[in-house]
Amino acid sequence: MTGRVITVTSGKGGVGKTTFSANVSAALAELGKKAVAVDTDVGLRNLDIVMGLENRIVYDLVDVVEGRCRLQKAIIRDKRIATLHMLPAAQTRDKSAVSPDAMEKICAELRSQFDFTIIDSPAGIESGFQNAIAGADEVVIVTTPHVSAIRDADRVIGLLEAAEKQQIFLVINRLQAAMVRRGDMLDIPDILDILAIELLGIIPEDESIVVSSNRGELAALHAASPAGQAYKNIARRLLGEDAPLMPVDEDKGLLKWLARLFKGRAL
Amino acid sequence: MSKPRVKLSGTDYGLLLRLEWDSPLSQLLVELEEYLQQSPKFFAGAQVLLEIGSRPVLQQDLEQLAAVLLRYGVTLQGVVPILDGLERRPPPASYATFTPAPLDPQTSLHLEQRTVRSGEKVAADGHVIIMGDVNPGAEVIAGYNIFVWGALRGSAYAGVPDHEEAIIAALHFAPIQLRIAGHIARPPEARPSASGTPELARIDENAIVVEAWERGRGGFYKRG
Numbered sequence: 001m002t003g004r005v006i007t008v009t010s011g012k013g014g015v016g017k018t019t020f021s022a023n024v025s026a027a028l029a030e031l032g033k034k035a036v037a038v039d040t041d042v043g044l045r046n047l048d049i050v051m052g053l054e055n056r057i058v059y060d061l062v063d064v065v066e067g068r069c070r071l072q073k074a075i076i077r078d079k080r081i082a083t084l085h086m087l088p089a090a091q092t093r094d095k096s097a098v099s100p101d102a103m104e105k106i107c108a109e110l111r112s113q114f115d116f117t118i119i120d121s122p123a124g125i126e127s128g129f130q131n132a133i134a135g136a137d138e139v140v141i142v143t144t145p146h147v148s149a150i151r152d153a154d155r156v157i158g159l160l161e162a163a164e165k166q167q168i169f170l171v172i173n174r175l176q177a178a179m180v181r182r183g184d185m186l187d188i189p190d191i192l193d194i195l196a197i198e199l200l201g202i203i204p205e206d207e208s209i210v211v212s213s214n215r216g217e218l219a220a221l222h223a224a225s226p227a228g229q230a231y232k233n234i235a236r237r238l239l240g241e242d243a244p245l246m247p248v249d250e251d252k253g254l255l256k257w258l259a260r261l262f263k264g265r266a267l
Numbered sequence: 268m269s270k271p272r273v274k275l276s277g278t279d280y281g282l283l284l285r286l287e288w289d290s291p292l293s294q295l296l297v298e299l300e301e302y303l304q305q306s307p308k309f310f311a312g313a314q315v316l317l318e319i320g321s322r323p324v325l326q327q328d329l330e331q332l333a334a335v336l337l338r339y340g341v342t343l344q345g346v347v348p349i350l351d352g353l354e355r356r357p358p359p360a361s362y363a364t365f366t367p368a369p370l371d372p373q374t375s376l377h378l379e380q381r382t383v384r385s386g387e388k389v390a391a392d393g394h395v396i397i398m399g400d401v402n403p404g405a406e407v408i409a410g411y412n413i414f415v416w417g418a419l420r421g422s423a424y425a426g427v428p429d430h431e432e433a434i435i436a437a438l439h440f441a442p443i444q445l446r447i448a449g450h451i452a453r454p455p456e457a458r459p460s461a462s463g464t465p466e467l468a469r470i471d472e473n474a475i476v477v478e479a480w481e482r483g484r485g486g487f488y489k490r491g
Contacts, residue, residue, distance in 0.1 A: 091427055151385050154402050158384030162294065194420070196382060 003034075005107045005117040006238070007136035011152030012188035013123030015144045016173040016203070019213055021120035021141035022050045023220040023228065025236035029084035030221065033115040036075060036085040038106075040132040041122040042097055052216020053078065053086050062090035065102045071109050080221065085114070095127045100134035107135025116238075125159060133160065138167040140200060144174045145186040154195055171234065175246075176205045201234040202246045203227050273298045274313065280373070281344065284336075292328050293379060296335055297388050303339040319346045334392050372410045374461035383407065383421065403443055409433070410428040422446075431470050436480060440466035450475050 018041075025037035039047035042062060048054045049261045059074040064087075073085075078084035087110075090097060110117040121132030133139060139160055143153040153170075160168055172191060179185040192199060206227035213220045219228035220235070236243035271334045272287035272295055286295050303310055315336065317329070324346070333343040375393030383389055383397060385404030397408040398416045405421035407413050409475045411433050413425045419437035424446040426433030445468050452468070452475035465480040 042299050154385040154404065158387050161381075161384070162290075194400075196400070265413075 001112055001115070003113070003115045003117060004138060004238075005111055005119065005136050006015075006095045006138045006140060006222060007119040007121055007133050008140045008142060009129060009156055010123065010142045010149070011156040012143075012149045013124060015142050015149050017142050018046045018050050018120050019124075019171065019219075020140070020142050020171065020203075020210060020231070021118050022047060023115070023218055024235050024238070025086075025118045025230035026051075026078075026081065026084055026218040027220040027232045028080045028116045028118075028238065029078070030232075031235055031239065032083065034083045034085075034113075035118065036087060036110055036114045038087040038110070038117060038119045039089035040098065040103070040119055040128060042089045042128065043091065043094045044122065045091050047120050048076075048086065048088045049216060050213050051078070051086055051218065053088075054216070057088045059116070060088045060090040061106075062093050062097045064106060065098050071106065080218075082118040086244070095131065096130045097237040100130050103131045103134040105135075111135075122248050125156060129156075132164065135165060136165065138169065139165050140169050140171055141195075141197070142171045142173050143195075145172060145176075145180075145188075145191065145192070147186065150186070150191055150194060157195060157197060169195045170195055170205065171201050172199070173203045174201050174205045199245060200237055201230055203230040203234075204246070271298070271302075275302070275310075282313055283347070284317045286318075288320070288322060292331065293377075293389060296331060297390060299332065299335050300338075300390060301478045303335070303341070307339050311328045313340070314342045314344040316344050317346045318348070320348055330375075331377070331391070334356055334375075338392070377409075382417070385421075387487045396477045401437075401442075412436070434467050436465065436467035440468075440477065441464070445477075447475055452477075467470075 001230045008017050010017050013042055021037050025035045028035040037047055037051065038061070039045050040061065041047070045202050048057060049114060049132065053076050059069040061074065062192060063069045064071050064074050076086045076088065107117060118173040119132050119136060122128035141156060143151050148190050170192070172188065188202070204226045206219070206225055209219055209227050212222070212225070222228050222229040230246065232244035233245070272290050274285045274414065276283050276285065306444065317332065317409065329343070329346070336343050372392035375391070376394045377389070377391035377393060379389050379395070380398045382399040383401045383405040385402055388406045389395060389397065390408040392410040394412045394414070395407055396414045397407060400417040401407055401415055401419045401421040401423065403420045406424070407415070407421070408424045408427055410427055411425065411430055413423050413435045415423070415437035417436070417437070418439035419442050421442065422444045423435045423442055426434045426448040429448050433447050435445055435447065442454065447468065447470050450470055450473070466477055467480050468475050468477045
């Protein structure tokens, strides 16, 4: 098997990388793909909490890197979806416990066993970021419609281009329909104009995400959540299907506005 | 960041400059500049050999490297093949040497065909042309003129250090900050977003002014 290794990063913290990684991994798994979500935020691990797998951790990424266990043993299999897996970060160590070389080796092994390896990276552009991108075939940049998040995303894209990563995609998270209509939020065309990379999806602001993340439930597995729907669409777009960039909900005004926006755009 | 792409080490026959040649030259130039900036006094007056291995190197690339070195008082003595393990021995007798002619910054041109993103810096002694955008948080620095064939949304410093006749021009002119020679300007808060026509900034009576680029006026800017 030759799977795809996709790193999720942003530069800025708190934009939704971990929630994205957890939910897109779950959505891919639900579509029948064998998926593993990897937490590289050594020292500040969160992915296990969002995925509701915290109490099942025995070994972690650093144990694998330092040879205390085989990769197989550290990977946790989700009980809700048989094809969903997670590789947790260590909580009691720091970023220096992992190196880009070690990550490349682990990614090569995961690539041979999983259809999709989704790597959740820490915030920042230091060693943790370098570790997270070392083995990536593709990179997803998560940003919110805030000037500071977009500035950091641009910085990260520059670093990825310097590292010769060719496939870089953009996800705009936490878009507020009402604010967009009032013109209070940064325009999507403006964001695309500056970042100039391919748009993979738009995720609407969704309060239920807070609740599901706190409970370790995955929104992508619930039909009712608009954000969950967006994660599912992104998973389908990753598989090359023609899913909408923005989920259909009761908000027809926003939908019309988006339709206008993307008219004539090759997306 | 990753390992340094620029390294100067002492050998028995002088300073040896090693570059990570797989990186783009623009990046190497910026990092070399940063390296030299750390201790300018230490390097002033030094002579260096450049390690190029067996790869072909363009004369214009060598000239650009030599120009950066020269700015810190460092002379490029010549080029040598890979010297790994030879540090404590004399250099091979057959190595080729090359002494670049001094570069005239007023006629040299640095072309960058990409989007310069936040945190990136493009710097050259002569004129700089960017084919692409200059994003917010990016810097372009030139000894003479700067042309952006795209959107200028970052910072541009032309005429460094004291060429007052330098101009900054862009198709879409929306910089965060401009500097020409010793003058600094930022767009007024109330300025509507860029007009949609190409514009340029120049010094007029000791202040930076921004105006539309008019066809047929090119010669007017050829001053000094």
